[in-house]
Amino acid sequence: MRDSAADGLLQAASEGDHDALQRLIVHCHEPLRRMLDRGMPPALRRCLDPDDVLQQAYVVAFQAASNARFDGRGRFYRWLAAIVRRKLLDAQRAVYRHKRDERRNLALPPGSTSYPEFVQTVAAQQSTPSQHLARTERTAVVATSLARLTADQRAVIRLRVMERRSVADVARLLGRSEEAIHALTHRSLKKLRRLMGSVSQYLITR
Numbered sequence: 001m002r003d004s005a006a007d008g009l010l011q012a013a014s015e016g017d018h019d020a021l022q023r024l025i026v027h028c029h030e031p032l033r034r035m036l037d038r039g040m041p042p043a044l045r046r047c048l049d050p051d052d053v054l055q056q057a058y059v060v061a062f063q064a065a066s067n068a069r070f071d072g073r074g075r076f077y078r079w080l081a082a083i084v085r086r087k088l089l090d091a092q093r094a095v096y097r098h099k100r101d102e103r104r105n106l107a108l109p110p111g112s113t114s115y116p117e118f119v120q121t122v123a124a125q126q127s128t129p130s131q132h133l134a135r136t137e138r139t140a141v142v143a144t145s146l147a148r149l150t151a152d153q154r155a156v157i158r159l160r161v162m163e164r165r166s167v168a169d170v171a172r173l174l175g176r177s178e179e180a181i182h183a184l185t186h187r188s189l190k191k192l193r194r195l196m197g198s199v200s201q202y203l204i205t206r
Contacts, residue, residue, distance in 0.1 A: 010070040021065050022144045022199055025058055028077055029140035032057075032084050040088065044095055049115040051139050057087040058147035059154075118142070118162050122192070137203055145195035153188035160185050 012020035036050040060083050070076040116139075123138045133141065146154055152174065159170045160181070171178045 006073050010073070010076060013065060013076075014068070014070050016066055018062060018065075018148060019198065021062065022148065022195070023202055024076060025061060025080065025144050025147075026137070026140040026199060026203065028080055029054065029143065030136050031077070032081060033136070033139075035081060036084065036088065039085075041092065044088075044092055047095065048091055051119070051143055052115045053087050053091055054084060055115075055143040055146050056091075057084040058144050060087065062147055115162075122161075122196070133200060133203060141196050141199050141203070142192075144199065145192050148195055149188060149191060152184060153191065156181065156184045157188050157192065161189075 006024070009020040009024050013024055032054055033050060036053060040050055040053070057080070061080055064083070068079060070079070119139050119142045122142055123133075146157070149157070155174060156170060159165045159173060160167070165173075167178045167181050171181045174181065176184070
C-alpha cells in the first residue's frame with residue numbers, strides 16, 4: 001500500500017470510517033497471522049484456528065477504533081497486534097479453564113465446518129471478486145467482514161453455518177423463535193456477502 005493511500009485510510013479510520021478500518025486490517029492480516037503461527041501453543045492450535053483468534057480480535061478493533069488515534073502505519077499495526085495478543089491470551093486461559101472438563105472445549109462439534117473450510121465455502125459461493133483473491137486475502141476478507149456484523153449475526157452464522165446446528169437448536173440457544181432465526185440467518189449472510197464484495201473490489205482495483 002502506498003504511503004499516501006495508507007495516510008488517507010488512517011485518517012478516515014480515526015474519524016470512524018469502518019470501510020477504511022477494514023481495508024487497513026486486511027493489509028495487516030498476513031503479518032498478524034505469522035505472529036500467531038509463532039506464538040500459538042500446539043495445544044491451543046488443536047482446538048482453535050489462528051484465523052479464528054484474529055477474527056475475534058478484529059471484533060474488538062472495530063469496537064475500540066473510535067477511541068484510538070493512528071499516527072502512522074507502524075503505530076496502527078502495533079495497536080492491532082496488541083489486541084491480537086490479548087485475544088490469544090484469552091483463548092489460552094479458556095483452554096486452561098476447561099482442560100479438565102471433557103464435555104467442554106473450544107473445538108467445533110463433530111460434523112462442523114472448520115474456519116478455513118468456512119472461508120473457502122463462503123468465498124466460492126460468492127459472485128463477488130472475493131473468489132478471485134489469493135487464499136490469505138480471502139481469509140482476511142471473511143474475517144474482517146464477520147467482525148463488522150453484530151454479535152447476534154456472528155452467532156447465528158457460527159451456529160447455523162459453521163456448527164450446522166438445527167434451526168430449533170439455534171432458536172433455543174439464542175432465545176428466539178424459529179421464524180426469527182430463519183430471518184436473522186438470511187440477513188446476516190446477505191450483510192456478510194455485501195461487506196465481502198466491497199472490500200474484495202477494493203483489493204482488486206487498488
